Amino acid sequence: MKRSFIREILEAIDSDTISFAGGLPDESLFPTKSISEITQKILCDPSTLQYSISSGLPSLREKIASHYCELGLQTGVENILITTGAQQAIDLISRVYFKNGVVAEAPAYLGALNTFSANGCVIHPIKLNKDGIDFDKFYASFKHIKNAYLMSDFQNPTGNQYDTKTREKLAEAALKCDGIIVDDGAYMELYFENRLPMLPSFAPNNTLHLGSFSKILAPGLRLGWIRGDKKLLQPILALKERADLHTSTLSQKIADEFLGSSELNIHLSKIRSAYKAKCDTLAKELELNLPTFRFQKPKGGMFIYGSFEDEIDAFKLTMECLKNKAVFVPGSEFYCVNHKRNEARFNFTHSSSFDTKRGIEIISNTYQSFFR
Amino acid sequence: MKRSFIREILEAIDSDTISFAGGLPDESLFPTKSISEITQKILCDPSTLQYSISSGLPSLREKIASHYCELGLQTGVENILITTGAQQAIDLISRVYFKNGVVAEAPAYLGALNTFSANGCVIHPIKLNKDGIDFDKFYASFKHIKNAYLMSDFQNPTGNQYDTKTREKLAEAALKCDGIIVDDGAYMELYFENRLPMLPSFAPNNTLHLGSFSKILAPGLRLGWIRGDKKLLQPILALKERADLHTSTLSQKIADEFLGSSELNIHLSKIRSAYKAKCDTLAKELELNLPTFRFQKPKGGMFIYGSFEDEIDAFKLTMECLKNKAVFVPGSEFYCVNHKRNEARFNFTHSSSFDTKRGIEIISNTYQSFFR
Numbered sequence A, B: 001m002k003r004s005f006i007r008e009i010l011e012a013i014d015s016d017t018i019s020f021a022g023g024l025p026d027e028s029l030f031p032t033k034s035i036s037e038i039t040q041k042i043l044c045d046p047s048t049l050q051y052s053i054s055s056g057l058p059s060l061r062e063k064i065a066s067h068y069c070e071l072g073l074q075t076g077v078e079n080i081l082i083t084t085g086a087q088q089a090i091d092l093i094s095r096v097y098f099k100n101g102v103v104a105e106a107p108a109y110l111g112a113l114n115t116f117s118a119n120g121c122v123i124h125p126i127k128l129n130k131d132g133i134d135f136d137k138f139y140a141s142f143k144h145i146k147n148a149y150l151m152s153d154f155q156n157p158t159g160n161q162y163d164t165k166t167r168e169k170l171a172e173a174a175l176k177c178d179g180i181i182v183d184d185g186a187y188m189e190l191y192f193e194n195r196l197p198m199l200p201s202f203a204p205n206n207t208l209h210l211g212s213f214s215k216i217l218a219p220g221l222r223l224g225w226i227r228g229d230k231k232l233l234q235p236i237l238a239l240k241e242r243a244d245l246h247t248s249t250l251s252q253k254i255a256d257e258f259l260g261s262s263e264l265n266i267h268l269s270k271i272r273s274a275y276k277a278k279c280d281t282l283a284k285e286l287e288l289n290l291p292t293f294r295f296q297k298p299k300g301g302m303f304i305y306g307s308f309e310d311e312i313d314a315f316k317l318t319m320e321c322l323k324n325k326a327v328f329v330p331g332s333e334f335y336c337v338n339h340k341r342n343e344a345r346f347n348f349t350h351s352s353s354f355d356t357k358r359g360i361e362i363i364s365n366t367y368q369s370f371f372r
Helices: A005-012 A032-042 A058-070 A085-097 A110-118 A135-145 A164-177 A230-244 A249-260 A263-289 A314-323 A353-371 B005-012 B032-042 B058-070 B085-097 B110-118 B135-145 B164-177 B230-244 B249-260 B263-289 B314-323 B353-371
Strands: A080-083 A102-106 A123-129 A147-150 A180-184 A207-212 A224-227 A303-307 A343-347 B080-083 B102-106 B123-129 B147-150 B180-184 B207-212 B224-227 B303-307 B343-347
Touching (some): A032 A249, A032 B032, A058 A080, A058 A224, A058 A249, A080 A085, A080 A230, A085 A147, A085 A180, A085 A207, A085 A224, A085 A230, A102 A110, A102 A135, A110 A123, A110 B230, A135 A164, A164 A180, A230 B085, A230 B110, A249 A263, A249 B249, A263 A303, A263 A353, A314 A343, A314 A353, B032 B249, B058 B080, B058 B224, B058 B249, B080 B085, B080 B230, B085 B110, B085 B147, B085 B180, B085 B207, B085 B224, B085 B230, B102 B110, B102 B135, B110 B123, B123 B135, B135 B147, B135 B164, B147 B164, B249 B263, B263 B303, B263 B353, B314 B343, B314 B353
Parallel strands (some): A102 A123, A102 A147, A147 A180, B102 B123, B147 B180
Antiparallel strands (some): A080 A224, A207 A224, A303 A343, B207 B224
16 A cells, blocks of 8 residues: 555655645644634533543534534534544545445545545546536446545545536436435635535435535644434444544534634635635746646635646656755646646645745746756 | 444433443543643644644654653654554554454453454454463464454453563564564553563564553543554554544644653652552442452553353343443453353443442442342
8 A cells, every 4th residue: 555645745845845735724824822712711621631422522513513504404413423534534434335436536635545445445537527527427437336425615636616507416316326425525615706505405315525624724633524314424433433432522622612603704714815815826826937837726725736738747747846845746646547647736725925936936947947 | 333332331321320331531630731731832833733744743753662662662753653542553453454363352342342343354352361361272363363452451351461471472472473463552551560561572573562642641632652663554654644644733742742741750650549549449349339249459450350140141230220320331342252241340440439439339239139
């Protein structure tokens, strides 16, 4: 089993390399002061440091459930299972439900593909298009496999937002085949303009929706959740108990207090507008310095994805750039088969405006010296 | 897949039931003030809330490695992998190494047995005896299976401490067969008098030693580790990355600061003597109120284990006691086959002295009304 390129890069680069590689939020935007105050408060109660129940703290689950209800998706506390990040949700779900294989996007979130492979789940990749996914090809596979993993909101790596029609058709397919669509909503709250109706709202009992506090609060807490039908969650809960007993009580209580405060919406507005500005900066720098790199500006999320000319090997370019202290992820990493070698993903949330300019200049210079 | 009896009990009982069921530490002993001060300090650095590396924070791993060195087991930072509790270590190790089955204790830690079953690992149970494990029977299985999971220090559920001779023989067997013995050291630091040489010190490269902050600091942090040969850890790390990316950065930094302070040893002395006193209280109450319950007082850990008369069904007794607001765990839960129905495990660390008396009285009264 190979380790993930992104994780290895993240762990190996020194602090003076400008990285567009990870999906790291901007730590200067963390609500550190509030988290510090919350932590003082909750540590007065020793149960914050004690074992807790495997499904997650009821009060946190209730708040997450309410948020779904506000978005028009009827959800109770019994429909929420807390996980150690959305990554754990992917691992548990694939171990319970994907024995027959899974239909996935191409390109797709690398951490999911690696987990599916590690768990022996055969991946059936379906190409993405401008509406989201190529529905006819999706359906041709899904009707046999009956399991799918996708990201309808600001997909990783492409930044695509599935259109409403495609969401409806996918939900219909899940109902018709009595299958399960896992919709990974890790980036859902990071929209720049508006949100679209959630895919699960069209098929609440045949979908598992994944959520994460990594992108909206802080990834260091390792906190995510699954929203789904109680019967679907039951075997996942039994495996969750075996995987790590339960998720950090401290992390759960921090999130619970933060959601209960008036600050969440203020914080979300703040990061949405900050990330939109950062996206604009990166887009401008790419247009200016790498004019042959074609991409569509995303409407949310954390990434700009696009392609160089056909003859460019983005993996080789990455390796050259690394020597010059800048790095991004070659698109090939996000495909399990038939990868496109000229594609690339750039994160825009983590680097400062200054580093973004400097980093893209390095990549542009490297590109010009070695590849033109 | 059934859920664990203990987890279900823990989640279902109301606050006025006196529980001897879980392995919960006494939360009044948590170093809450220090953790609160540490948290204030580390939250000034935003990296405390950011993603971190999959193997765990180098500075924490270094401190854990030093502790092994102090105990005479040469260990470097590359020999430590941080996990989301020792439970995650059990899950990851069994997925990587126990495909051919695993030799385990009878009775054994329920959370390990459940995880092995969930991961399709055939369990080969070997009876425990007063020295630790029945070595001849162990070896007869181990030479074929080449994998074992055991707890040489204050075993859960029996409280047994393997004697030094048995530790040496087990280590020799691991070397001779080039197998792997996983020694779960979750209770290792909770000795009342003295520690014995660690089993892994006799076979450093053929053992994986599990550690946990749940019993010595706070379980709500979900923090444990694996100590082992770098080559053995490599595939576990690759799976760890897929399982949850990494363990809570916040939890790791709290433990790192706590280990770096002068307080650890003071804290350990404090909980060791408190737990010894609590063990004495429970033992006295059992002798007084349940004189037919035979047990040997443990020299550390969290549990008193013993047996009622042959004809007593401890599971039925538990169920009756639950109605009267007291609960323990019937021994049958800790066996995968051929369980003894008259055995029982009592936790002594969590209940107050007052509750211990009251709880054992309830159990005694229930026992007398229904089973004599």
